[in-house]
Every structure is written in C-alpha cells, then in structure tokens.
Amino acid sequence: MKHSFIALIEDKCTSCMLCVRECPAWCISLDSHTIDVTEEGARRPRKVNVLDSFEIDYSLCMYCGVCIDVCPFDALAWDEHRALVTTNREDMLLGIEELGPSGSS
Amino acid sequence: MSRSFTWHQVEPKDWRDKIGESRNAGFTFFDFLTGVDRENVEGKQMCEVVVHLAKADLSESHFISTQVLNELPSITDLIPAAQWHERECAEMFGVQFNGGNAKPLLRHENLGRPPLLKSTVLAARVLTPWPGGAEPEIKEDGRKVGNASRRRQRPPGVPENWLKP
Amino acid sequence: MTRYALTVDPNVSVEVVSASLACCTLELQAALNSGSLIQVSESDTGPCVIVIAGTVTDALVPSVIELIHAYPGAKVMSFGACATSGGPYWDSPPVSKGIDQFVEVAAYVAGCPPRPDAFIQAIQELSSKRAS
DSSP: OOOSOEEEOGGGOOOOOHHHHHOTTOOEEEEEEEEEEOOTTOSSOEEEEEEEEEEEETTTOOOOOHHHHHOTTOOEEEOTTOOOEESSGGGGEEOHHHHSOTTOO | OOOEEEEEEOOGGGHHHHHHHHHHTTOOEEEEEEEEEEEEETTEEEEEEEEEEEOTTSSEEEEEEEEESSEEEOOTTTOTTHHHHHHHHHHHHOOEEETSOOSOSSSOTTOSSOTTSTTSOOHHHHHSOOGGGOOTTBOTTSOBOTTTTSOOOOOTTOOTTTTOO | OEEEEESSOTTOEEEEEEEEOSTHHHHHHHHHTSSSEEEOOTTOOOOEEEEEESOOBGGGHHHHHHHHHTSTTOEEEEESHHHHHOGGGTTOTTBOSOGGGTSOOSEEEOSSSOOHHHHHHHHHHHHHHHHO
16 A cells, blocks of 8 residues: 555545544545435435535645544545646645546546 | 663652662663643643653663653753753743753744643634534534534634634 | 656656755655666756755745756756645744745645655656657
C-alpha cells in the first residue's frame, strides 16, 4: 500500500461526518440531506442520509490517513495508482467524480 | 542490545537532587529536557518538565519528571548542555528556570503567550469556518430532524465564545 | 543545480534547482534517485525547474523570492502541501499559506510528502508544456 491518493467509494459513504471532523488539516468538506425511505412492511419510514457533495482539498491534505482509519464503512481508501499534479491550485479541490477509485470512471 | 528505561517522578524541590544523583550514578549522557502541558491538574495549570539522561553506552535511561506551575530551579550548573533546552522550554511553555540563562532563544520578548501551551489559541482555527460544523440532519430550510437537537460541535482547540462579545 | 533526464525518454531533460526547506527535501532526493531520472550533461538545453520543497515561513519568503529571481525563466514547482497552502501548518501564524501568494507557480504536487512518481509526473508535465 502506498500513500499516494485517497479515494472515495461513494456508495459506501453514509455522510456520518466522522472523517470531516477528525481531519487535522480541515481539508474535507461534505454536504448531505436526509430523506425518508418507506420500506415494505416497516411501521414507519427510515431516515437515510443522501450525499450531495464530498470534497477533499489536496492542497491542504497531509496524507495522514486518519479519515481512512475512522471511516466505519470503508468508504475512503488509499489508491496507489494515482498521484495528483496540477497546474493551478483550484484544481486540487476534488469532488465526488474525481475522487472515485482509479479504473472506476 | 536491550535497553532499560525507568521513570522517576519527583517533587520540584527534589528536582536538582535527583538529577545530580542520576548523573553521579553514571547517567552522564544528557539527551533532552522538555515540557508537557498537563493543563488542569486538580484545578491548577500544570506543566510537566521531563529530562532524559542515559548511560554513555545508552544501555540504561532515566526519565526524570516533575510538575510545576511556572518555575523550577535551573540544572545548568549540573548539566551545562541543558541550557539551550531550558531556554526553549521557557519560551514555549512559559516555565521560568531560576538561575539559568533567561535570554530568549527564538522569539522576541513579550510576543504573546507561550505558543506550545494548549490554552494558546490559534486564531486561524477560530476564524476559518470548520467543515465539521455541518450536520446531515439539518434540512435546507433550517429545520432540524432526527437527533440534530444536540449542540453544534466546536472544532478541537477552539474555546467556546472566544473573541465573541 | 543538476540536469536530469527521464530514464524512459532521455530526450526530455530539465535543470533541477531545489530549495530545501523542510522534510519534503528528503523525499525530493528519494525521487531524484528513484531510478526514473538519470543525470545528463550540463550542456543539454531544456527548461529549468525550481522545486520549492518544504515549509515556507514568512521570514524565509524574501530568500525564496531571491532564489527564484536568480533563475529568470525558470518554472516554479510547489512540492508538497506546505509549499502549496501551508499544509499541516495551515493554522500556524509564522507559516506562509502558499508560495503562489508571491510567485507564479507552474505545477503543484499534492502530498505530504508527495510520492516520487508524483514528482516524475510533474517533471513530465512541465517539460512537455515547454515543447508544445
């Protein structure tokens, strides 16, 4: 495992905010909303968080991996096949699409 | 090579005696002296000062520590190499070493609070919006659902009501 | 100041000047000696890259600017989080929050520290930009 890039597996993220709050560099931001899901046979609807946006500012990220460690759902993982080089600083702010594991998009 | 480490916690009044005793027992290699901010110890703001002394072949180590409010006798006459460390500790943790060199090491004199104390607030942490303050349970129109009634969290290192009227 | 070429494509060569300011420097040396780069003769032509590797404190800013001005036409690479934005020291008063506040940066390399491949990737990017 190489500390090269932190990838987001969107389907696994439950918007619990643990990574955002633990990040020592404050480089992760997350936006979400709650919807009611009614399942057949259930007495009342279930609250489900829906991820609207997830961003890692790679200009700040210190690659400590705390976010990966605290994620209870393994939604964040080291991706050793990518390294980030950009020509302007704004491009270092990566959203859900760019954060997907390599080979998936 | 196996190494042995022993910890000795002493009262400030025994600080110099204990260090002198260790030095005379062959612990002549002075590694470092540093501070640890213990914050609130039984209602007092305490700083722990630690010294690491070792045998010259590094086979045995003594860590000698003491908890102080803000002053401690200097050990520079026993261990001259400790002077730089005492000056650093004084600057970073606000501990005064009586009888030592009081000249500032890196910082200008009277430049704010000692920077390594946990109670020294970094303004950037207060003024930068913390991304962790968002809550998934708060709807777009501001209505709270679920367990969002709990208090809004504060980022680590930011005291409540700092800089607020 | 040493001239390096890519092992895979020796026609691509760059002059590397490194500003060694903190721990990223060690990683930069690891990248330069990783086998992906070879040293070539000084007489080759090609772009000059100034690598700012490490934490830039406000006190050091004048020296960094002086270094960059000493190599007119050189491209500046911001190597690692500290040079790019202050990185782990983003909340520390004496650390400057990104060298792009005072110089034009041609490439930003993310990481704390960046991996050697990231450095090679940045070199490739900078040298191909010159060619096009």
